[in-house]
Amino acid sequence: MQRLTEQILAYAERLPEGTPVVAKSLLHLGNRAAVDQALSRLAGRGQLIRAGRGVYLRPVTSRFGTRAPSLEQAVEALAAQRGEVIVSNGAAAANALGLTTQVPVRSVYLTSGRSRTMSLGKQIVELRHAPRWQLTLANRPAGEAVRALAWLGPKKAGEALGTLKRKMPPAAFGELVAAAPQLPTWLAQSVSKAAHG
16 A cells, blocks of 8 residues: 555646645545645655645656746646635736836735735745735736736826727727726726726
């Protein structure tokens, strides 16, 4: 019979890169205490990376050595596994849309779940609970625009909306306008003004 650590490793190796290995999903192999201990042992040996409380990731091995899985893959997999909405923060969205040249130094994502930090090797990822309106249209260009505008604030939103109206495809800008009733009053007014201006 295989030892529990070997069974967990075999299970982790069958998962796509970046998919979290969570103690709750391993209870078919043993009781919770034994699974937790085995995961801790594997993390101590470097065979798994502890990303957060009860969440582990399998390191990616290449001819250059081992590394943590890509940040985007790990965050996407965590969102799917936990049933949360996790999206880039407003600063990253504003940069991606060309509304700012500032590049965020820290990795911060907005989530529908609780606020917490995750570590991927040497990189710390901050997950911040956000209001539902900031998570609207989660992985769509219009959703990125909502988060970018929220980050820019009421004073810069009007000018940014003019830029977005020129740059975004009409369908994506239409989605943003359609989402206006879900947004805070200041942002809904700015979007409405830009749509009719």
